[in-house]
Amino acid sequence: MFFLWIFCSLLSGGFAADILPLPLLPSEDSFYRPRNDSWKELPVGTILDARNVTFGTLYPYLPSPADAYQLLYVTQNVHGEPDTTVTTIVVPPNANKNRLLSFQNAYDAPDVDCSPSYGFQFRVDGVAAAWNRGQLPLISRFLVDGGPVINIPDYEGSNASFTVGPQSAYQTLDSIRAALKSNDITGLSPDAKIVMFGYSGGGFATAWATEFHASYSPNLSIVGAAIGGLPINIKNTYTNVNNGMFSELSVLATLGLMSAFPELDQYVREHLKEDVKEAFLYPLKRCSSREPIPEPSLINANITSFFDNGDQFLEDFNHIVEEVGIIGKRVKKGHAPNFPLLVYQGTNDTVTGPVKDTTALVRKFLEAGTRVSYIPYLNQGHVDALILGMIPAWTWIIQRFERAEALAAADRFLQNDGKDIVIDNIGLEDLANGYNQGDQIFLDGEALIHGYEL
Template structure:
């Protein structure tokens, strides 16, 4: 509960109290940094750095100068069709950083507006909507930014990619996966700007929309970036099937459905053309409004009611779910691209609430985990019984941090395991199934000579 009861108020205070800079950052749609000067980058490999710049980040203590340094990289990547494109990532260096360690943190920015991208929203004095959406979520990695050979070990560099890309393709899985993997490549290519070691060990982490990007990156690793040094991925609250998620939340979390539909439209012109022509006139401003969500639109579009039946907004109802099923399945169903010989060669930590009210029915995640285990990927799967999306995030963060730290410190996961957390304390490592020594082998590198048990009290966590 530390990050929810202590860190979030600090971040809110930071956003509200720090004085504005003389020159606030430009949003991506008008910032020239996001657009290459020529086309010479098109024949470069994914992860190639086209341009770079230092940026200023705020800090948790209102009025204090941030001890974090950050560098942004414009890099080569691939879009949903595996064609060359570009994106931006933000590489954050905390004080006392260990250049051998990198966490790629996929923030759940869930928006079809490119001006909501983390590269903009993380900067000091950015537009308020983008700032709130992104800087609040830095609380989820604050322990890694503040620890030093303590509970979570040495401080890693943090890579935060704009994994939706320059077209804000929210929920388009392959594009998010390519962008995430290629952002890690770019970060590892950035030593002369950031100080990170090109051979650093990387762990991917994300929750909800960030879990989507992290899972797709894991799924595509074997075919797109098999040599990339990723040692683990922690994935929370993923949506394994975007169509099932759409049906699951329609009428309860309807803004999420609209953002997702618009994200698919941004990536696929045929979907965009059809839905713009199919939306009913009365709902047009509601439907298209989120395209300028972080862009200070005037007039401001009407808010989407959470209870709205989005299907009723279209003349043909939910026909688009079936008309474009091939697109939705190819880009929104996890597990279809993993098989023997084409699977993540690193372990996964997946956690989700059985009563998740946002991403998907728990059965979809059960099947995804089963598929990973069938092809040989080792998964630690933690199900929080009776917990919804937000409660699972709060409950699941500390065990996820502990597991990631253990991987950095050399633990090797031996097998697939599933843990049902029924009540508070069930994931405190007090039974054989959650005993870290029952799940992992020692495999320490020379750089991790300090006692892992001293720096990581794993009996308090859940591996």
Template sequence: MVVFSTFWFGLLFFIVTTQALPSLFNSHGPAPFPSEDPFYQPPQDYECAEPGTILKQRKVPNPIVTLGKIPVRLSGAYHVMYRTSDNFRNATVAVTTILIPEKPDYNKLLSFQVAEDAASPNCGVSYAIQRDHQTEPKYGTIITRVELFLIVAALKNGWVVTTPDFEGLEGSWLANHRAGYAVLDGIRATLASNCFTGIAQDATVTMWGYSGGSLASGFAVEVQPCYAPELKIAGAALGGTVPNITSVVYSANKSIWAGLLPAGIYGWSRDYPLVETSINVMLKPERRKDFLKVANQCFAANLVDFAFDDIFAYFKDPSIFNRPEYVNIINENSMGKRIPQIPLFVYKSKEDEVSPVEDTDELVKYYCDNGANVHYNRDLKAGHLLLALSGAPSALNWLADRFEGKSVGTGCRVTEEFMGLTDPQAYSVLGLALIAELLALLRKVILGPTSLAW
């Protein structure tokens, strides 16, 4: 596990420092934050529209780039604002980014949910994957830009990708019903975009998300039968699953992952007045300024600033989140309340340090005991972050089979294996060029500083 931590925090250091390098591709000023961009302001009377209705659209104003510098080859990229619902089914809006590959198969649509894991509206994927996006909040949107490699792998298969800002304009992270609704309404809007994207209105649809992205995808899977029953979804891949928020609260607090907690609490305050009141009233005065940094920061900055902190100690009553009203909020936003009606591929590390594997074991058992169709693949060694990449080939292969209409069989099955980037499956699915880029990153990390092992 120490080796994995050294690799990933070395990778984080490498990516952060490379942002200071001059870019051959920068030719004009930085793009405005979503909070300052008029496109992100909803039109009047949007509340009257049906969920999934397109409210406005534009071509993405800047090229889509990996690691902030290298253009992704596309035949088109669009921002679409659409009507969706918040945690309580009140009308709100979200934006999805539709990416059309160079050689598209307009009959195949993947909804990819990025693990934004932050409560600032300026951390959304629609902004973070553009060239010339501002590198603030501090450390930028590093994780989103790394996950773009997975989107690129999907694009290389000819799949059209839609990737929603499922936290909405408010940055409502961990308001997971909102996230699920936004995913489904993003699919509805994308299928309705035929007149300017060319996507087939009856395209085969799949979903994919890892970690925080698996929460959004997972809630979409659970609410789909009642919220969007007309959508015919061929399957969903859920990696690094985080089904039980309570477990994460206690595993993350006082660890390198402690920054997840203030971001999640602040994200809830966007949808829950009770949590907003707690932030205003219950934070210790001397801790308030530090806590509220999450309103303007993204995932990596929060990890750095809150590493190993006791987040409960920021509050006058450290046990505040054990109160029944807060336990209810946590439970509302945890998975395992409804049975998916579509096939699932769930992949999870037995060594996951963020969310115990036992929580996913329990979730899968609940699904399977109630008739769901699940292939549950447990990795034997990778940590939470490493599996995001090493598990991608298995997920991509499974999704490809769904697009091809191959049978998933019936019932559930559990498998265990080592998943890695160096096995033949990874080369065949991700492609040599993409593997080479990832291995080049690894080489630079190994040759770089190791003081970030923490």
């Protein structure tokens, strides 16, 4: 019976592939652009347009059984100027519409045509599909019957500003605002509890959204954020990956910064050596062509040698790099997440930067009063920690939803049936769940046992 289901699904998927139109590239699709300029006066999170789309799966001829919608919404760019971008809302069969999982996908691209809203659509192929849909296993636990509604924002924005932290924060948080306003489109409850989740580049966006929540969107009912393999300091990451397997990340990050800061774009182009210019600028069009383009290899490349003045741009534009590329600078008491965090990373991660950066960030969150569960995977690399951390992250996310719901139930009880009850020395969350049950919070003494220093 199972094989018959697979056969019928593939057969119907083949028919669907013939019937459904091929999605347009974002750079060519009018849906991505507002119809007029009146939107610039509207509040962030306002939905400007919506449509149904068909969500893809890991199988090219098999569309997802989940319903999917896309929202064009108002947000802002890194300079605080009005902007728009798109988020994809996935509603699994019999979804729990009181839960919203905001998944920040690691699309790491300075090309808007690599955006998740395009790459996750059924019938899309090529680099955009491979890179985006290749990360579906990270949320496979939630795409099942009864799973939460899932929000997947194009958080780099309309100009694909990879590694521009504040812009990723604004556009992620505004996508959640838009999702909560989509009840008549998606059925999501406007009072849904929210958990954010991301790994690597997606962890970068999730961490920035976490940091900005207190000042930018304190009214959003976020109850947790799971953050893995995140680059804390893009300058350190640049140094860490250069001359190695993942040296292309230095190029992608630089191009992402260039898209947001014209003065940096001009500077880099002036100092880029002519013989490497094509290879350096190639990622700007990686997903834009429907025909395969020969991709220059940047593995083990010394990106610093691509410029006639070395990596001087990192010094000349250090004020920009520090402002938009270092996570945690704004975290302090009174300006820290009021929801728990799960942070995990391999101690031998050679992609995102030294693990001591992550440990220092965890320490900063703890000192500011945020509850943090920190799991350093000893002697594991970037991909290893992604795999090892997947199921623990799923478990933690589900627990956060359940705790939030239990807490809300306890709160309702105290406000209604329990008005005359006096509870001493116990908090509402303790009443609902038990204090810190299941958390792993490593402090100074334990840190050395686990092989790292706080």
